Amino acid sequence: MSNIKDNAVVLIPAFNPDGKLLALLDALKDRFATILVVNDGSTVGREIFDGVAALGIPVVAHDVNRGKGAALKTGFRWIMQNAAGCRTVITADADGQHRPDDIAAVAEASLAHNDGLTLGARAFSGKVPFRSRFGNWWTRQFFFLMTRLRISDTQTGLRGIPAALLPRMVGLEGDRYEYEMRMLADAKHHASPPSEVPIETVYI
DSSP, X not given: OTTHHHHEEEXXXXXXXXXXXXXXXXXXXXXXXXXXXXXXXXXXXXXXXXXXXXXXXXXXXXXXXOOHHHHHHHHHHHHHHHOTTOOEEEEOOSSSOSOHHHHHHHHHHHHHOTTSOEEEEXXXXXXXXXXXXXXXXXXXXXXXXXXXXXXXOTTOOOEEEEGGGHXXXXXXXXXXXXXXXXXXXXXXXXXXXXXXXXXXXXXX
């Protein structure tokens, strides 16, 4: 994984995070030279963000909660301005759903798939809550009808986005969770369709 350290940037939007964020960052800081946390107007957890800063990881803050989509776009803009060597951005959640090994695996795959999205796809097998299984199935079918793209996990927040696509990502509409679906729908215009990397399913 030597090529991901300097070429991939990890972006984590966070709203009222707990200690899981610090545990994740501690596990990632030796694997990635650049990690960015966007504090999306959190009302609690100041000590968590102090801990992030103590790890030497930059934090960009919104004055008020603006939504995950807005936080991602703020992060993309920061990376375009401050991470000149970035070849891909890996978005991950702050709540512990994404394992460090899976984040690294998506980063590796994204560097090799540099003209389309790379998605960390959960299997939704085994002891999966019915609501989660059905919700993913329904969303997957609806998404295919709308875009003709077959994606097994449309709701994953673990994504690899080539740096060349960041200006396009910043220009997409949406400030909250709908933004992530618009990002996937926009993939039908990319040079390559999204690729998927199997990841472990973790329920919080």
